[in-house]
Amino acid sequence: MSTPVSTQIQLAARPQGWPTHDDFRTVRVPLGALEAGHVRVRNEFVSVDPYMRGRMNDVRSYVAPYQLGETITGGAIGRVVASEAPELPVGALVLHQHGWSDLVQDAASTFRAVPDLPGVPSSLRLHILGVTGLTAYVGLTAIAKLQPGETVFVSGAAGAVGTAVGQLAKLLGADRVIGSAGSDEKLALLTENYGYDVAFNYKNGDVRGQLAQAAPAGIDVFFDNVGGDHLEAALDVFNDSGRAALCGAIAGYNTTERAPGPDNLANVITRALTLKGFTLAAYLQLGAEFQEKIAPWFAEGKIAYDETIVDGIDHTVDAFLDMMRGANTGKMLVRIPTDTRGEEDAHA
Structure with a gap:
């Protein structure tokens, strides 16, 4: 069985003024075998948000700054594709804060299961319903x-x-x-x-x-x-x-x-x-x-929403920079295309 690989976006340098692509780097991280109580999640959508810009500065704020060389954390939603935690079986829809990656594995306690809502895109859990x-x-x-x-x-x-x-x-x-x-x-x-x-x-x-x-x-x-x-x-x-x-x-x-x-x-x-x-x-x-x-x-149909969606984890920085320039209407999201999911995943 091939080794699952996670694509992650890390902070490479602290931006001076407007961020650029040079402030980030994309890495491919092989994932090891699941430990007891851990799950592997394939993201469906990853969030990019204005507050993330503040966390790229090494200054006091209401939340700790991002560290150089670490994956940028933030909201994401995905499905469990492998599990060693009975409370989060394969197929469960989960919210988490592991952020800018397509595939993530960690303790089940760092994920929160949410119910599927018929006819409602999972992305709404990252904005109007979340x-x-x-x-x-x-x-x-x-x-x-x-x-x-x-x-x-x-x-x-x-x-x-x-x-x-x-x-x-x-x-x-x-x-x-x-x-x-x-x-x-x-x-x-x-x-x-x-x-x-x-x-x-x-x-x-x-x-x-x-x-x-x-x-x-x-x-x-x-x-x-x-x-x-x-x-x-x-x-x-x-x-x-x-x-x-x-x-x-x-x-x-x-x-x-x-x-x-x-x-x-x-x-x-x-x-x-x-x-x-x-x-x-x-x-x-x-x-x-x-x-x-x-x-x-x-x-009752009283809530409207718009999404601006960019496809592919490799385009997360593009989505973030566009959002900072006001190019989005409604929520800016990165979608992990379906054709990249599951080929290396298996029930643990």
Whole structure:
């Protein structure tokens, strides 16, 4: 029997500014025999996400930085193809954080079995039915404490989290939802598919002016994925007692110099605003509550989603770089083509 080989993407150098292909390397790693309590999983989809850029820097953050020469970890979903763990038999669909590889084996405890949903692609477990949707829900409810009838502004609205936020905000009772995106095609999707009442193209410049025009009565909630000029714009138009859920700051992820702070931060005081950053790890206990909400909405056809899919583990870096440039609509994913699966796998 041939030896199974895992293709993995590693961090070769810490990016200075925008990442390039030279910051990564692809390696082929032969896998040994399965140990007791371990499983081998063939991935179906691998996630690339903005937060990964921050982990490529050797700086303090909410999660440890990636180490040079190690495989980049992150969300993925796949099926067990060999098992020495009765709780995860061959064929089980599993979520895990082993990241950028096509084939992975490790202790069964590092994988979480999820049920197959008839007619539902497994990829949705990596976004709208998984951590992406939960992030949107947590930001709107636990952080920003959205109330029915309020106005919400979402930066980076056409990304995976942003498309979820727009829909959930409406389903949770928001009266008006405003989004920013980087192309006219994305603006149309936001207003036609994702619950946004109005959207503007930040690449046209004057984010402050465009938001003021889109929100003549002000905003109550800001869900921020971008930071920078979008945060300044929100601070201009916040109503009294407004709340911001600060989820990401992609505008500054690839800068090499410190960006100046908002010039209107005094509004936080004069308007009694609340700005709160969050990471999902501290709110995972809300997962069951989120699933109770999202499952019937999804079954009733009230949840839309888009995926931008790149085929092949060897193109993971391409997918990541494209996502960082905003080339995706909805969730960016790497799909492991079916014809590469299983030829070397066997029941252990």
